[in-house]
Amino acid sequence: MSTIADIAGLLGPRxxxxxxxxxxxxxxxxxxPPAPPDAVAFPETADEVAAIVRACAAHGTPLTxxxxxxxxxxxxxxxxxxxxxxxxxxxxxxxxxxxxxxxxVQPGVTxxxxxxxxxxxxxxxxxxxxxxxxxxxxxxxxxxxxTAVRYGTMRENVLALQAVMADGSIIRTxxxxxxxxxxxxxxxxxxxxxGTLGIITELTVRLHPLPEAVAAATxxxxxxxxxxxxxxxxxxxxxxxxxxxxxxxxxxxxxNLHSGTDLPEKPHLFLEFHGSPTGVGEQAAAFREIxxxxxxxxxxxxxxxxxxxxxxxMRHNAHYATGALEPGKRTLATDVCVPISKLAExxxxxxxxxxxxxxxxxxxxxxxxxxxxxxxxxxxxxxEEMARVMDFSGRLAETALRLGGTVTxxxxxxxxxxxxxxxxxxxxxxxxxxxxxxxxxxxILNPGKMLPPEG
Amino acid sequence: MSTIADIAGLLGPRxxxxxxxxxxxxxxxxxxPPAPPDAVAFPETADEVAAIVRACAAHGTPLTxxxxxxxxxxxxxxxxxxxxxxxxxxxxxxxxxxxxxxxxVQPGVTxxxxxxxxxxxxxxxxxxxxxxxxxxxxxxxxxxxxTAVRYGTMRENVLALQAVMADGSIIRTxxxxxxxxxxxxxxxxxxxxxGTLGIITELTVRLHPLPEAVAAATxxxxxxxxxxxxxxxxxxxxxxxxxxxxxxxxxxxxxNLHSGTDLPEKPHLFLEFHGSPTGVGEQAAAFREIxxxxxxxxxxxxxxxxxxxxxxxMRHNAHYATGALEPGKRTLATDVCVPISKLAExxxxxxxxxxxxxxxxxxxxxxxxxxxxxxxxxxxxxxEEMARVMDFSGRLAETALRLGGTVTxxxxxxxxxxxxxxxxxxxxxxxxxxxxxxxxxxxILNPGKMLPPEG
Numbered sequence: 001m002s003t004i005a006d007i008a009g010l011l012g013p014r015x016x017x018x019x020x021x022x023x024x025x026x027x028x029x030x031x032x033p034p035a036p037p038d039a040v041a042f043p044e045t046a047d048e049v050a051a052i053v054r055a056c057a058a059h060g061t062p063l064t065x066x067x068x069x070x071x072x073x074x075x076x077x078x079x080x081x082x083x084x085x086x087x088x089x090x091x092x093x094x095x096x097x098x099x100x101x102x103x104x105v106q107p108g109v110t111x112x113x114x115x116x117x118x119x120x121x122x123x124x125x126x127x128x129x130x131x132x133x134x135x136x137x138x139x140x141x142x143x144x145x146x147t148a149v150r151y152g153t154m155r156e157n158v159l160a161l162q163a164v165m166a167d168g169s170i171i172r173t174x175x176x177x178x179x180x181x182x183x184x185x186x187x188x189x190x191x192x193x194x195g196t197l198g199i200i201t202e203l204t205v206r207l208h209p210l211p212e213a214v215a216a217a218t219x220x221x222x223x224x225x226x227x228x229x230x231x232x233x234x235x236x237x238x239x240x241x242x243x244x245x246x247x248x249x250x251x252x253x254x255x256n257l258h259s260g261t262d263l264p265e266k267p268h269l270f271l272e273f274h275g276s277p278t279g280v281g282e283q284a285a286a287f288r289e290i291x292x293x294x295x296x297x298x299x300x301x302x303x304x305x306x307x308x309x310x311x312x313x314m315r316h317n318a319h320y321a322t323g324a325l326e327p328g329k330r331t332l333a334t335d336v337c338v339p340i341s342k343l344a345e346x347x348x349x350x351x352x353x354x355x356x357x358x359x360x361x362x363x364x365x366x367x368x369x370x371x372x373x374x375x376x377x378x379x380x381x382x383x384e385e386m387a388r389v390m391d392f393s394g395r396l397a398e399t400a401l402r403l404g405g406t407v408t409x410x411x412x413x414x415x416x417x418x419x420x421x422x423x424x425x426x427x428x429x430x431x432x433x434x435x436x437x438x439x440x441x442x443x444i445l446n447p448g449k450m451l452p453p454e455g
Numbered sequence: 456m457s458t459i460a461d462i463a464g465l466l467g468p469r470x471x472x473x474x475x476x477x478x479x480x481x482x483x484x485x486x487x488p489p490a491p492p493d494a495v496a497f498p499e500t501a502d503e504v505a506a507i508v509r510a511c512a513a514h515g516t517p518l519t520x521x522x523x524x525x526x527x528x529x530x531x532x533x534x535x536x537x538x539x540x541x542x543x544x545x546x547x548x549x550x551x552x553x554x555x556x557x558x559x560v561q562p563g564v565t566x567x568x569x570x571x572x573x574x575x576x577x578x579x580x581x582x583x584x585x586x587x588x589x590x591x592x593x594x595x596x597x598x599x600x601x602t603a604v605r606y607g608t609m610r611e612n613v614l615a616l617q618a619v620m621a622d623g624s625i626i627r628t629x630x631x632x633x634x635x636x637x638x639x640x641x642x643x644x645x646x647x648x649x650g651t652l653g654i655i656t657e658l659t660v661r662l663h664p665l666p667e668a669v670a671a672a673t674x675x676x677x678x679x680x681x682x683x684x685x686x687x688x689x690x691x692x693x694x695x696x697x698x699x700x701x702x703x704x705x706x707x708x709x710x711n712l713h714s715g716t717d718l719p720e721k722p723h724l725f726l727e728f729h730g731s732p733t734g735v736g737e738q739a740a741a742f743r744e745i746x747x748x749x750x751x752x753x754x755x756x757x758x759x760x761x762x763x764x765x766x767x768x769m770r771h772n773a774h775y776a777t778g779a780l781e782p783g784k785r786t787l788a789t790d791v792c793v794p795i796s797k798l799a800e801x802x803x804x805x806x807x808x809x810x811x812x813x814x815x816x817x818x819x820x821x822x823x824x825x826x827x828x829x830x831x832x833x834x835x836x837x838x839e840e841m842a843r844v845m846d847f848s849g850r851l852a853e854t855a856l857r858l859g860g861t862v863t864x865x866x867x868x869x870x871x872x873x874x875x876x877x878x879x880x881x882x883x884x885x886x887x888x889x890x891x892x893x894x895x896x897x898x899i900l901n902p903g904k905m906l907p908p909e910g
Contacts, residue, residue: 097794097796098691099687099691099794099795099796100794100795100796100825101690101691101795102794122691123691141636142635142636142640143636144634148634152611153634155634155640155643156607156611165886169882169885170882171880171881171882171883171886172880172881172882172883173880173883175859175860175861175879176793176794176859176860177792177793177794177824177825177826177855177859177860177861177864178792178794178795178824178825178826179597179599179603179608179610179792179824179826179861179864179865180597180792180861180863180864181596181597181598181647181861181863181864181865181866181867181868182861182862182863182867182868182872182875182876182879182880183647183868183876183879183880183883183884183887183905184644184647184648184652184887184890184891184905185597185610185640185643185644185646185647186883186886186887186890188610188640188643188644189639189640189643189644189890191640192636192638192639192640193639197639208693209690209691209692209693210693211693212693232554235556235664236553236554236556236577236578236664237664238663238664238665238666238667240695275734276734276737276741278733278734278737279730279731279733279734279737282731282733282734286731337632337633337634337635338631338632339552339554339555339557339631339632339633340554340555340556340633341552341554341555369632369633369634370555370632370633371632371633371634400632404630404631404632405630405631405632406630406632406634406635406636406637407637408635408636408637409632409634409635409636410634410636411636412636412637413636413637413638417637420637421637421638424630424637424638425626425627425628425637425638426626426627427624427625427626427627428626428627428628428641429638430624431620431626431641431894432638432639432641434893434894435639435641435644435890435893436639437893438889438890438892438893439886439889450638450639
């Protein structure tokens with residue numbers, strides 16, 4: 001493959017064709033079969049990325065960006081072979097602009113690394129998808145997580161980008177200014193494009209002041225409907241929730257098995273409040289009053305840092321806790337987002353579908369956004385069970401669309417959700433294809449992802 | 456013109472070629488010369504818009520959308536003739552979804568009309584550019600205003616669109632869900648595209664809970680630097696400002712002349728706090744403490760609804776108050792946005808440039824966003840003065856770019872800022888052209904706007 005020779009000439013030992021490196025870049029944390037690239041490139045500068053893109057363009061070789069490999073819909077899998085572009089060496093925090101509340105980073109910087117660098121500044125980067133993903137990958141998949149209800153998703157927190165386009169040109173989109181009306185919004189076109197329109201080589205992300213006070217709590221409800229209706233009332237009441245997470249009965253069972261807790265197997269809300277010390281107390285009291293109207297029970301404060309950390313560690317381990325429900329299988333982690341008024345209906349439908357299909361499915365949800373995840377246990381080698389799980393996943397997507405939502409709130413499209421793009425977007429899909437054709441006419445950037453095959 | 460005959464066949468009397476209607480649609484509130492269309496179409500449905508677009512496409516006739524005609528960079532002026540598409544008859548509020556905190560509206564609904572319809576729901580639509588613009592026009596220009604620091608701009612507040620594309624197809628982008636990772640972000644591509652990529656025929660906008668308590672205040676500083684440095688400290692301290700407006704010495708003079716007030720001619724901040732009654736008090740006290748460190752003086756609370764209304768009416772009348780500074784001329788209203796750390800430098804530079812060039816320029820700014828406006832008085836018939844004003848405006852744009860900002864924070868590009876697009880976007884401009892070519896290959900949608908001529 002002459003692309004490999006070209007890139008090896010450029011990068012030397014930073015172009016690897018070794019089996020273990022290729023295997024590592026062909027793996028994923030979800031249920032997709034391995035898909036190793038022909039070679040893995042480790043660029044260190046945007047100029048090197050541009051040269052690699054030009055080499056791929058010259059030979060029509062597929063190029064798939066790789067951050068930390070934690071995406072859940074196979075976004076980083078080079079399913080058509082070619083080059084895996086590993087951005088982990090582009091891991092410098094280039095600037096922390098405390099007065100402007102932003103940071104300029106290379107795409108390989110992870111979110112915990114950025115927050116470590118921010119210690120002592122009084123600022124933090126809030127977007128938290130659970131995994132310690134790279135910021136480039138998080139931007140490329142439009143990631144969000146538990147704090148999006150208060151601080152927004154990557155859509156709201158990426159101010160500017162540097163990107164290498166399919167012809168090898170290097171562009172800058174956006175600016176350090178917090179807003180602009182100057183021209184087409186290429187920043188938001190690239191955010192969420194999963195490496196199919198360009199390669200992100202630098203990001204300016206928004207930072208937020210650390211809250212003066214933080215408090216967390218949990219409470220439980222008799223039914224999912226009660227929990228969700230409570231959330232709707234809370235959001236309408238203008239309580240500025242920092243986190244508000246739904247944990248269904250099955251997920252509670254998983255937490256108990258995994259963490260040795262003994263929470264009652266009822267729908268729970270896990271909560272966090274940010275503000276001034278007075279404000280946080282006021283928010284919690286206002287929440288508790290509303291929750292009481294919906295029969296909330298077992299209110300448990302987590303006021304110390306340790307108690308809070310234990311609570312969110314439990315929540316972040318949902319993926320592994322789901323594993324405890326049926327050991328020896330893998331977890332298909334799927335994700336939909338619906339209007340919050342339809343959330344209870346969607347969650348109950350998913351619970352009933354899973355039960356009717358004999359599947360073990362645990363639900364956690366960023367309920368303030370109407371976004372929830374089903375972790376379904378499956379043996380990928382059991383074709384019949386896999387078919388049932390895919391059927392469940394398809395029904396969940398249909399439910400989300402029927403209720404006016406989207407087939408993915410934060411995991412992205414990748415390989416798994418391509419088949420729903422036509423149903424979700426209708427005639428708009430043709431204009432997404434037009435964007436792709438205009439930006440990547442050779443189809444070298446992450447082929448086989450995002451857009452379904454034509455016809 | 457056979458386009459006119461085609462559309463007249465479709466709309467009957469809702470297609471007008473009368474001189475007064477054409478003149479009305481060729482006027483603007485800024486300094487641009489009149490540019491009347493050949494005819495004005497008043498569609499009532501998206502299907503009619505689609506038919507009009509198809510008629511224009513068939514004959515290569517320019518089509519320029521018109522909301523309320525309040526845009527400040529000539530966006531609605533049909534500078535190449537053709538059809539003005541007046542969307543004022545598409546003025547229905549289609550749904551108010553209180554549980555989902557959103558509203559579905561036609562593009563001709565104005566922001567005050569939507570807020571009137573929201574009375575009693577406990578919700579409001581916060582984006583407030585001053586003018587009572589149509590929501591379609593506000594989305595098309597990516598408008599913002601005094602409350603963007605807290606509630607975001609149209610970029611953050613448009614969830615979903617229906618749009619008619621250049622081939623007459625009708626698409627839907629986004630959904631009622633608060634977030635999505637499903638596909639390219641066509642919503643944000645259309646928001647801010649000034650009718651050059653498609654015609655917005657329906658919007659879903661986010662609503663926000665009315666704050667329980669609102670308080671406003673003003674204070675003044677010895678210098679612009681003091682005022683701006685105070686704002687930086689306030690933003691870093693996590694006080695969730697609802698409005699924070701800079702008013703420079705010259706603008707204060709204009710207010711005094713226009714409103715009969717006698718404010719000291721010093722840089723002022725006009726402030727608003729939203730929250731719980733306790734929270735609002737706490738915010739104001741925290742602000743005052745920080746402001747004290749920067750020598751703030753003359754703190755004036757506006758606690759009653761009347762006092763608050765008077766304060767913001769004065770602010771909103773800045774355009775007319777600027778007129779009082781030098782009667783008999785017009786106001787060139789320009790706007791830039793810079794990183795907040797560079798705001799004092801940019802404002803002082805603008806003040807010095809205006810003074811050195813013998814121009815009367817008043818500054819108001821959405822200082823929490825780094826966005827400010829210069830209103831410069833000019834006699835458009837005085838070529839020498841007009842040249843000086845254009846020179847001033849060019850220097851302001853250069854200053855913004857030199858400081859890492861953008862040539863327009865909220866007014867948009869239209870006719871006036873096209874000449875800075877290459878300087879601001881560099882190689883990214885080619886990709887904006889690629890989007891335009893892919894979406895409007897015939898160039899019928901608002902030609903002569905946004906992108907500069909090639910070469």
